[in-house]
Amino acid sequence: MKSLFFIFGIVFSTTVALHNSAQAEPQFIFSDDVAQGVRKNISIGVQAGEDFFKTRLGIIFSKSFSVVASNTDSFRKRNVPAKFYDSNCNGGYANPRFFVICAESESFNRNQFAGGLDVQQRVISLHEYVHVLQFEFTKISAEPAWFQEGFAEHVVLLYKEKLGITNKKQELAWQRGLARTLKYSLEQLEGRDRFNKSDKSVSAGMIAIADLEGRSGFQAFSTYYRLRGKGVSWKKAYEQAFGVTTKEFYAGLQL
Numbered sequence: 025m026k027s028l029f030f031i032f033g034i035v036f037s038t039t040v041a042l043h044n045s046a047q048a049e050p051q052f053i054f055s056d057d058v059a060q061g062v063r064k065n066i067s068i069g070v071q072a073g074e075d076f077f078k079t080r081l082g083i084i085f086s087k088s089f090s091v092v093a094s095n096t097d098s099f100r101k102r103n104v105p106a107k108f109y110d111s112n113c114n115g116g117y118a119n120p121r122f123f124v125i126c127a128e129s130e131s132f133n134r135n136q137f138a139g140g141l142d143v144q145q146r147v148i149s150l151h152e153y154v155h156v157l158q159f160e161f162t163k164i165s166a167e168p169a170w171f172q173e174g175f176a177e178h179v180v181l182l183y184k185e186k187l188g189i190t191n192k193k194q195e196l197a198w199q200r201g202l203a204r205t206l207k208y209s210l211e212q213l214e215g216r217d218r219f220n221k222s223d224k225s226v227s228a229g230m231i232a233i234a235d236l237e238g239r240s241g242f243q244a245f246s247t248y249y250r251l252r253g254k255g256v257s258w259k260k261a262y263e264q265a266f267g268v269t270t271k272e273f274y275a276g277l278q279l
């Protein structure tokens with residue numbers, strides 16, 4: 025009984041500490057030529073990410089972080105630390121404690137989804153925000169690419185479903201169709217180089233993440249990231265959080 029109380033005490037105090045820490049205000053570094061509508065969309069995307077982590081995972085990001093957005097590469101080059109600067113930017117990219125939006129890029133301006141361009145720009149910002157959080161809990165190099173990207177897009181999917189512009193079941197069925205034409209296994213998509221070889225890799229990642237959610241519930245992702253934040257390796261955290269080894273999961277996954 026005594027030990028049970030002790031365990032409960034630890035869990036309880038962890039939760040309280042997380043909820044008591046204040047949400048950090050992001051620092052927006054926008055070049056003058058970034059339109060008001062774009063600024064608003066980026067800010068809404070960040071807000072959606074903060075709400076998601078707070079309500080679905082019980083995680084509040086209390087560390088300061090920045091968002092650098094511009095229509096020109098030269099502005100980004102001046103405002104992004106040299107070791108993280110990437111001239112090959114389409115949409116955006118993330119690094120520890122900041123993300124970048126390339127507002128002039130083709131993907132940021134591609135009006136192809138239900139909900140229109142505003143939603144497109146918000147979900148790109150949300151996707152990059154998720155990566156900033158992932159960096160906070162993990163060493164991104166040690167995170168499998170399919171998990172990292174699949175989780176970010178899963179968060180986007182849940183956001184779009186909340187907005188009423190997509191149906192999760194239908195979208196996953198569509199993504200599954202794309203994933204089935206991939207010639208790589210999920211295990212082969214752990215590495216970033218192979219992952220980047222096909223646009224369909226992210227579809228496989230999304231199917232795998234949805235499978236994990238179905239198997240263990242969404243709370244398991246919170247467990248996973250908390251363990252990662254304590255320095256547990258991804259394979260060990262994965263096994264503890266989802267109750268399955270990566271090997272077993274790879275063998276059983278039906279794309």
Ligand SMILES: [Zn+2]
Nearest residue numbers: 151155173176
């Ligand atoms: Zn990404």
